[in-house]
Amino acid sequence: xxxxxxxxxxxxxxxxxxxxxxxxxxxxxxxxxxxxxxxxxxxxxxxxxxxxxxxxxxxxxxxxxxxxxxxxxxxxxxxxxxxxxxxxxxxxxxxxxxxxxxxxxxxxxxxxxxxxxxxxxxxxxxxxxxxxxxx
Numbered sequence: 001x002x003x004x005x006x007x008x009x010x011x012x013x014x015x016x017x018x019x020x021x022x023x024x025x026x027x028x029x030x031x032x033x034x035x036x037x038x039x040x041x042x043x044x045x046x047x048x049x050x051x052x053x054x055x056x057x058x059x060x061x062x063x064x065x066x067x068x069x070x071x072x073x074x075x076x077x078x079x080x081x082x083x084x085x086x087x088x089x090x091x092x093x094x095x096x097x098x099x100x101x102x103x104x105x106x107x108x109x110x111x112x113x114x115x116x117x118x119x120x121x122x123x124x125x126x127x128x129x130x131x132x133x134x135x
Contacts, residue, residue: 008033010063014044019053020125021045022118025063034072041076045083052132054087054125055080058118061093070100077110087111087128089121 010029015022023041027033045053077088090112092098098114105112111128115121 006030006032008036010034010037012037012040014040016044016048017122019050019129020122021048021053021055023055023057025057025059027060027062028064029069030066031068031072034069038072038076038079042079045080050084052084052086052129054128055085055089056118056121056125057088057090059090059093059097063093063097074104074108077104077112078108081110086132087113087125089113089115089124091115091118091121 008030010025010027010033012026013024015024021041021044025037029037080088088111090097090101092101092114101112101114104110113121113124115124
């Protein structure tokens with residue numbers, strides 16, 4: 001078994017607008033980078049201390065990773081939904097990103113949608129928060 005001790009590749013910039021977490025994702029990721037980014041997302045969400053929230057992932061054209069990276073991303077989606085996230089909107093920069101998101105949504109049934117703009121994603125997230133607040 002080979003021991004991994006690599007420098008993290010890829011990064012995220014997290015900001016909150018009310019109860020919507022904006023996750024700006026930059027560059028190709030390795031497992032170390034995506035694991036660190038997932039930890040940052042969990043910490044930010046715990047610090048925000050909201051019971052219901054939505055998430056917008058803004059992906060740059062280089063955002064992608066090996067299968068093990070995609071597994072961690074899938075786990076971050078599942079964790080988010082299990083921890084108060086009412087929907088995840090992804091602004092995809094490539095057809096491949098959009099197709100991978102569609103396949104993951106079909107496999108898991110999670111409330112995920114792909115968008116072309118932050119504005120459209122924000123409107124959808126606000127709708128998801130309103131629906132959740134009224135249930």
